[in-house]
Amino acid sequence: MEKIGKHFEVIKKFIENTDPKELAMCIKSLESRAEQIGWGKNADIFAVGDKSYKKLCAKKIKEKPYLLDNRPEEEFEYQQKVRALGVKTPASIAVVKNIETGEQYIIMERIMGVSVGDVVSSEVNAKIPEKYNHDVFFVKLKDNLKKMHEDGIYHRDLHMGNVMIDENGEPVIIDFGSATIAFSGDDDKYLQTQVKQYNKEKDKYEVVSGRYLDDDNGYESLKSSMARHIYPNPMKIDKPWEL
Numbered sequence: 001m002e003k004i005g006k007h008f009e010v011i012k013k014f015i016e017n018t019d020p021k022e023l024a025m026c027i028k029s030l031e032s033r034a035e036q037i038g039w040g041k042n043a044d045i046f047a048v049g050d051k052s053y054k055k056l057c058a059k060k061i062k063e064k065p066y067l068l069d070n071r072p073e074e075e076f077e078y079q080q081k082v083r084a085l086g087v088k089t090p091a092s093i094a095v096v097k098n099i100e101t102g103e104q105y106i107i108m109e110r111i112m113g114v115s116v117g118d119v120v121s122s123e124v125n126a127k128i129p130e131k132y133n134h135d136v137f138f139v140k141l142k143d144n145l146k147k148m149h150e151d152g153i154y155h156r157d158l159h160m161g162n163v164m165i166d167e168n169g170e171p172v173i174i175d176f177g178s179a180t181i182a183f184s185g186d187d188d189k190y191l192q193t194q195v196k197q198y199n200k201e202k203d204k205y206e207v208v209s210g211r212y213l214d215d216d217n218g219y220e221s222l223k224s225s226m227a228r229h230i231y232p233n234p235m236k237i238d239k240p241w242e243l
Helices: 006-016 020-032 072-084 116-120 134-150 215-230
Strands: 035-038 043-047 056-061 092-097 104-109 113-115 163-166 171-173 194-199 204-209
Touching: 020 056, 020 092, 035 056, 072 092, 072 104, 113 116, 116 163, 116 215, 134 171, 134 215
Parallel strands: none
Antiparallel strands: 035 043, 043 056, 056 104, 092 104, 113 163, 163 171, 194 204
16 A cells, blocks of 8 residues: 655654644635535535645534534544555644634545546446446445454445445445444444434434445445446346346
8 A cells, every 4th residue: 555645744844833723714715616526415625626626535523414423533544444454545744723713624635536426327337447347346436345354443334435446446435423442243233333413303312223235235235326327238248146
């Protein structure tokens, strides 16, 4: 796994050594001219096309996230841990909080690519990167999940929007806002664990269970969805049941 580049290190030092109020103003200024490149129930992703920032993006946590799960600092740490294992995920730069407004951001590497969801969506229909190889992609994704699980880390939200295909056709796992550390045989990591979920109609959080996705089931769903998109005619597949 490649190390964070010098450009990222410079920005990280700038963030660490800048007055919090000045930093908040800087981010707010950038946000006003940023492009929204990602949407989610818990956060939105913004990026600025300027040369100095084109390799960065900011994940802005919503005022009332759908699930009250990992704090931004915890998500940041999970991202660093899985990256250290050799799993391809965006390089984390810093967690920034505007003390006056309460707005929170995770500054990270911008992945140049598309999500599986954008590819298979009839509305978006994003173009698959030229270097994408279906079989190789999912072998690598499975290997990444194995590395995480062997270290006790489970993503628990592995849906089509949280797996990207980068410009080199490589799988990139994003969004560790629901990740946890658990023993391999502990079913509680998926089924029984309770979490607070926002009820928009009641404008309050309610404790619910069964909100987490099984990583292995998520993997199989992703694989079959991409297969159906690439091979819409079953007659083109020798053994469709093996996909």
